[in-house]
Amino acid sequence: MPKVSVEIPQELLDDLDEHVGDEGKFVNRSDAVRASIRKTLDMLDDIDRRHGRVETDESESH
Known part of the structure; x- marks a missing residue:
């Protein structure tokens, strides 16, 4: 691990x-x-999803 x-x-x-x-x-x-880094990255991913900045698994299948 680095x-x-x-x-x-x-x-x-x-x-x-x-x-x-x-x-x-x-x-x-x-x-x-x-743990803090993981939690922060998860929160940022959630914010990006809410603002349409990343595709979710659901939208990728359509």
Whole structure:
């Protein structure tokens, strides 16, 4: 899996860390960042579909 480096403000990183670890929703920071990216991309795809900017599976079959 490729590695990516990003700069993140400390406040955002602190918020992220609250959700990571034994008591958190994510095993580690990488897991949390991947989940966030997936969720964001899904939301952007939904917005594009609503605005007719991408074809859905249904429209492709017609």
